[in-house]
Amino acid sequence: MSIPFKCDACTFQTRAKDRFSGKMVTCPKCGEQVQLILKTDGTTSSVETLMNHRQPGSQNKKKLWLVCSTSLVLIVAAIVVFSQYNKIDDKTSANLVLIKAPNKNSRQKDNVLAAVQDEFTELPLHAEEPSKVIVDEKGDDTSSKEGTVSPELEKSNTRSSIPTPTTTVAVQLPEVVKFRKLPLDDLVTSMAMTEDGRFVLMSHQASHQISVYDVLAGEVTATISTKSPRSILCRGKLAYIANFGESTVSIFSQDKGWKLLAQQLVANKNIVHLSAPRGQFFKGELVVTCHGDTRQASYRDAHVSSLDTLTGKTKQISKSSVASVSYDGRTVITQGSFNLSPSGGISAFDYDEFLRGKAKPIFGGGIQQTPYVYQVYPGSYWLGGTIIFAGAPIAPLDGDLGKLIVPDLSQKVIYTLHKDVIRGHKLNTALSELGMRRVEYPDPFNEFDRVYHHLYRMRGYLLDHPVAYTHEDRLCIFVLCAKGGIVLAAETPAMRTPKPTELGANLADSQLKPPQGNSTTSEGSPTPQKTEGTSASTNPLMTNQENSSENWTVPGSVDLLKPEIAKRLEASRQFREKLMFDEAV
Numbered sequence: 001m002s003i004p005f006k007c008d009a010c011t012f013q014t015r016a017k018d019r020f021s022g023k024m025v026t027c028p029k030c031g032e033q034v035q036l037i038l039k040t041d042g043t044t045s046s047v048e049t050l051m052n053h054r055q056p057g058s059q060n061k062k063k064l065w066l067v068c069s070t071s072l073v074l075i076v077a078a079i080v081v082f083s084q085y086n087k088i089d090d091k092t093s094a095n096l097v098l099i100k101a102p103n104k105n106s107r108q109k110d111n112v113l114a115a116v117q118d119e120f121t122e123l124p125l126h127a128e129e130p131s132k133v134i135v136d137e138k139g140d141d142t143s144s145k146e147g148t149v150s151p152e153l154e155k156s157n158t159r160s161s162i163p164t165p166t167t168t169v170a171v172q173l174p175e176v177v178k179f180r181k182l183p184l185d186d187l188v189t190s191m192a193m194t195e196d197g198r199f200v201l202m203s204h205q206a207s208h209q210i211s212v213y214d215v216l217a218g219e220v221t222a223t224i225s226t227k228s229p230r231s232i233l234c235r236g237k238l239a240y241i242a243n244f245g246e247s248t249v250s251i252f253s254q255d256k257g258w259k260l261l262a263q264q265l266v267a268n269k270n271i272v273h274l275s276a277p278r279g280q281f282f283k284g285e286l287v288v289t290c291h292g293d294t295r296q297a298s299y300r301d302a303h304v305s306s307l308d309t310l311t312g313k314t315k316q317i318s319k320s321s322v323a324s325v326s327y328d329g330r331t332v333i334t335q336g337s338f339n340l341s342p343s344g345g346i347s348a349f350d351y352d353e354f355l356r357g358k359a360k361p362i363f364g365g366g367i368q369q370t371p372y373v374y375q376v377y378p379g380s381y382w383l384g385g386t387i388i389f390a391g392a393p394i395a396p397l398d399g400d401l402g403k404l405i406v407p408d409l410s411q412k413v414i415y416t417l418h419k420d421v422i423r424g425h426k427l428n429t430a431l432s433e434l435g436m437r438r439v440e441y442p443d444p445f446n447e448f449d450r451v452y453h454h455l456y457r458m459r460g461y462l463l464d465h466p467v468a469y470t471h472e473d474r475l476c477i478f479v480l481c482a483k484g485g486i487v488l489a490a491e492t493p494a495m496r497t498p499k500p501t502e503l504g505a506n507l508a509d510s511q512l513k514p515p516q517g518n519s520t521t522s523e524g525s526p527t528p529q530k531t532e533g534t535s536a537s538t539n540p541l542m543t544n545q546e547n548s549s550e551n552w553t554v555p556g557s558v559d560l561l562k563p564e565i566a567k568r569l570e571a572s573r574q575f576r577e578k579l580m581f582d583e584a585v
Helices: 058-092 107-120 151-155 351-356 455-459 505-511 556-584
Strands: 002-006 013-017 024-026 033-041 044-051 098-100 168-170 190-193 199-204 209-214 219-225 229-235 238-243 248-253 259-265 271-275 285-291 302-308 314-318 322-325 331-335 346-350 363-365 382-384 387-390 404-408 413-417 421-426 433-440 467-471 474-480 487-493
Touching: 190 229, 190 467, 190 474, 199 229, 209 229, 229 271, 238 271, 271 322, 285 322, 302 322, 314 351, 331 351, 346 351, 382 404, 404 474
Parallel strands: 404 467
Antiparallel strands: 002 013, 024 033, 033 044, 098 168, 190 199, 199 209, 209 219, 229 238, 238 248, 248 259, 271 285, 285 302, 302 314, 322 331, 331 346, 346 363, 382 387, 404 413, 413 421, 421 433, 467 474, 474 487
């Protein structure tokens, strides 16, 4: 018996043997799989075929796979296009700072806006093509393609006006501070700035010379020849140069074209450091640190001596590794060797008792690796590397001080160098920030550790520090790099405090008011009253004015010191006559 067969796919008809009833068979024409089913309806029997086209749902799966593949391709293409769009957007908006003004009900937004206002209050906005970034109310970078600058900020040169809420304003960052390498004839051993900020003296120990760099002129204007110059100390119009290995301190006069005035002898030959009070507190007396010849000299063969440059008298007073004098000459800080661990431990002494050689420490302090510390302002602040010490007992202040601290000798402000920025701070307990500017260093000092890592210089007792000075609207910065003996210099618009306190004589005199009834000079010091019958003369190493042959006495409460003053003036007169005799010879 045969069963009728009909393929529903291609309509091919034939007959199949009955043994295939209920089984899947293949159409001999199109190859489709067909199931044969035999139906019985009363008296007649019929055979019906059911076709299974490539298994149930196979075409639906193909369509689903095609849709998914197409969707995935479109998503990938959208991501690529969006990322490229963002790159272009970042480039076009790299010079824009957007700050969304805060909501009145949002304390966090208010704090951020206030911080931005304080950040740039004192920064000038006249820089050409200032660099900008995108900042939202949370302080995050949200660079967008478009943004507008507030007209109020374009017309103003300060940040005193803050926009009202619901407005979007642009805040300009000042120009980039670009350091450059000073073109000098030789590598620099040590450097120091004159107290008026006009000159930077840089010693070249190997070539027995000192370069005198005019800060305002921007060039080297004089060269001093002296044997093996190392440590430099500038006080008033005089420069004191330690001649390493020569047991001498040479004294040069700025007013006399950097002419050599005298050379003073000390007991030990290897002078590594000179220190003295600043401003009007300097009376011609130096604290000199000397080391022996061995590698262990900083802790086995160190000698600290006093040197009176008016009389030439010297006296050994300590065996500390190094000694530094405070701004006002009331305190001496000694430090342990930088070549031991822990290193650089601090001990503070009364200056007068220290010079007598029988002082006991007033207090101590320091950290595991205390850097070389120095003082450039009145008060308790001592600067060192990336740390500020203050108080008694002395302790470090908390705060992000970057990799190097640069003091401004014209005002009580410090600058902290970071890899990419420089920040200005008032020197107070809060280290109030004055502003921030981006910074660039020349190659190869863009590897920032070449600039700031002064550890090896301390271990070699090359003890100096970077300096800065604000001349009217110009801030001038000088940094002796830790590696290579290269000096980097930069100029940028001044970053002043709201009420700047000038240093030098003015700052010192604000601490010391003259007796009532005395007139004062332009520098704030008491004006001597001239009388007859008294003979004395001024000291050529302690004044910038021409010596006067007229006699004078000091009135007021200072009368109690007349015997000591007369003694010092007589020594000064003899020293001046010796200098005049030497010049005549």
